[in-house]
Amino acid sequence: MSQPPTPIRSRWLVPVISGVVGAVCLLVVVLAYAAFVGTLTARKTVAATRATAGAPLTAVPGSFGFPAVTLTGRPCGVSSQAAHGRYAAGNDATSCEFASNIQINYVSLEKARNGQPPATVTAYNARSGQGVTLTCTGTQPVTCSGPDNLIVYIYGGEATFTN
Numbered sequence: 001m002s003q004p005p006t007p008i009r010s011r012w013l014v015p016v017i018s019g020v021v022g023a024v025c026l027l028v029v030v031l032a033y034a035a036f037v038g039t040l041t042a043r044k045t046v047a048a049t050r051a052t053a054g055a056p057l058t059a060v061p062g063s064f065g066f067p068a069v070t071l072t073g074r075p076c077g078v079s080s081q082a083a084h085g086r087y088a089a090g091n092d093a094t095s096c097e098f099a100s101n102i103q104i105n106y107v108s109l110e111k112a113r114n115g116q117p118p119a120t121v122t123a124y125n126a127r128s129g130q131g132v133t134l135t136c137t138g139t140q141p142v143t144c145s146g147p148d149n150l151i152v153y154i155y156g157g158e159a160t161f162t163n
Contacts, residue, residue, distance in 0.1 A: 066157030069141050073151065074161055076100060083156040084110065084142060090151025098125045102134060102144055102152040117142065125150070 066083060075088045076096035087103035089096050101123035109118040121144055122133040134146035141155035153159075 066155065067140050068158045068160070069153075069155055070160045070162060071141065071153050071155075072162055073153070075159060077103075079103065079107075081156070082107075083140070084154045086155050086157075086159065088153040088155075088159065088161070090143075090145070090153055091149060093149040094151055095125075095127060098123065098127070098132075098150065099152045101125070103154050106136065106142065106144070106154055 071088055071090070073088050073090040073094070074096075075086070076099045078086050079100075084103065084107050087099045089099045102121050105123045106118060106121045109121060110116065117139070118136060120133050120135055122131050124130070125132045128148070132146055132148075132150060134144035134150060134152060136142050136144040136154075140157065141153045141159075144150075144152040144154065
């Protein structure tokens with residue numbers, strides 16, 4: 001027994017639907033790219049405006065408007081491209097895990113205080129097995145230091161490290 005012939009309309013239905021879905025996907029990609037480029041342009045514009053208005057930030061290419069810094073120690077990580085999105089261990093006494101804990105708590109406290117930086121930050125230190133409180137000063141970078149020669153840097157721009 002032979003199959004009845006396929007109606008003509010179902011032969012063109014699949015390619016048309018595929019074309020429409022592809023066009024919608026392409027439109028979403030183009031719009032997402034345009035939004036991303038617009039966000040980067042807005043960030044650079046804000047940074048340039050702050051610099052010309054006398055704010056303490058100096059625009060540095062590729063650093064989203066935060067000043068480049070020279071720090072001792074070693075870089076540990078990046079949680080975001082925000083003002084306090086990068087963190088570093090200032091010396092061998094400070095682990096990157098502890099630096100991460102301090103950075104997370106610093107940003108949380110700053111957010112809870114409506115953008116006001118905290119003077120002290122407490123975080124768990126696996127080496128001592130307890131919470132340790134550091135005193136934090138500065139803006140870019142923030143330097144947090146405490147007992148047992150612990151030093152954590154929190155910053156937003158590019159950094160060069162020395163030992």
